[in-house]
Amino acid sequence: MEQRTIAFIGAGNMARSIIAGLVESGYPADKITAVNRTPEKSAAFRETFGTNANEDGIESAKQAEVVVLGVKPQGMEELLASMQDVDWSNKLAISVAAGISVSRLSEMAGTPLNLVRVMPNTPSLVGEGMSGLYAPESVSDADRQFSGELLSAVGKICWVNEESGINGVIAAAGSAPAYFFLFMEAMQKEAERQGFDKQTARELVQQAALGAAKMVVANPDIELATLREQVTSKGGTTAEALNVFNNKQLTETVSEAMQAAVRRAEEMESLF
Ligand SMILES: NC(=O)C1=CN([C@@H]2O[C@H](COP(=O)(O)OP(=O)(O)OC[C@H]3O[C@@H](n4cnc5c(N)ncnc54)[C@H](O)[C@@H]3O)[C@@H](O)[C@H]2O)C=CC1
Ligand SMILES: O=C(O)[C@@H]1CCC=N1
Structure with a gap:
């Protein structure tokens, strides 16, 4: 992929995940600058990933070709207001923030x-x-391609044609790791109650999750329902467990949870 200088302003959990994946994929660490207000946090990027790192978002943005805005939505207005001296005209900006539209970011x-x-x-x-990506029509093909390749270096991507599609991506993928972590936490707790030590309980659960995910990926032509049915012997144990989930309306609960994530993203659009 094309190698541009990138400044991650607000290098926290999400930016760290992208930076780690990028460096691991072979993107040159010296083209990346991680900016965090806290010196210990920025130093950690230098030490762990070998990137440049500092506490000066304005200077780093000025020098970079690509600026990734990685602060919390609550901090975005203050950050962009502090960057009035940055000449954005020849830069690509990438925002990972939930709930702040392109037009609102430009306003900020x-x-x-x-x-x-x-x-x-x-x-x-x-x-x-x-990752889901959205670009207004004004963004050039080269910048679209770079953004897509950047995120492809750390996983899979999909483009959405409407900006509102980003909120759907939040519900189905952005927030989704937390749903699976919660599910696994609950399973680990119950496995411990049933007598396994913490480490064994975690291994049982994580390996089942990893195995299930790998089966899904390895069998794109098999419906998820079919994979489920293949585990579920008639009159057996799985059927009993699934009955409990169904009686407690797991499917409806999942829908409600995803809708709540979308609603919150929409709400944030009016707050920030
Ligand atoms: N955590 C996640 O799984 C995902 C997060 N996001 C988005 O990523 C953004 C960041 O989220 P997290 O990484 O979880 O938050 P975080 O709190 O871990 O990271 C933000 C970092 O920015 C730093 N910071 C704040 N203001 C700054 C400034 N003016 N200059 C330099 N550094 C500054 C903070 O010290 C903090 O370390 C949010 O907008 C969120 O919506 C998007 C997808 C997934
Ligand atoms: O919880 C949040 O708002 C962010 C966006 C998606 C994941 N974390």
Whole structure:
């Protein structure tokens, strides 16, 4: 892929996941700058990943060809307002923030940004990210291609044609690792209750999750329902467990949870 200088401003959990995946994929660490207000946090990027790192978002943005805005949505307005001296005209900006539109980000910057919105997720850390991207028509093919390749270096990508599609990506992928972690946490707890030590309980659960995910990936032509049925012997144990999930309306609960994530993203659009 093309190698441009990239500054990650607000290098926290999400930016760290992308940076780790990028460096692991062979992107030159010296083309990456991680900026965090806390010196210990920025130093950790230098030490762990060999990237440049500092606490000066404005200077780093000025020097970079690509600026990834990685702060929390609550901090975005303050960050962009502090960057009035940055000449955005020849830069590609990438925002990973939930709930802030392209037009709102430009308003915060006080100038029309050449901006791609990305909704990544933390498995980017291990090269298994899933990112949704949205670019307004004004973004060039070269910048679209670069953004797509950047996120492809840390996982899979999909483009959405409407900006509202980003909120759907949040519900199905951005927030989704947390759903699976919660499910696994609950399973680990119960396995411990049933007598396994913590480490064994975790191994039982994580390996089952990994195996299930790998089976899904390895069998794109087999419906998820069929994979489920293959585990479920008539009159057996799985059927009993699934009955409990169905009686407690797991499917409806999952829908409600995903809808709540979308609603919150929409709400944030009016807050920030
Ligand atoms: N954590 C996740 O799984 C995902 C997060 N996102 C988005 O990523 C963004 C960041 O989220 P996290 O990484 O979880 O938050 P975080 O709190 O871990 O990272 C943000 C970092 O920015 C630093 N920071 C704040 N203001 C700064 C400034 N003016 N200059 C330099 N550094 C500054 C903070 O010290 C913090 O370390 C959010 O907008 C969120 O919507 C998107 C997809 C997934
Ligand atoms: O919880 C959040 O708002 C962010 C966006 C997707 C994952 N984390």
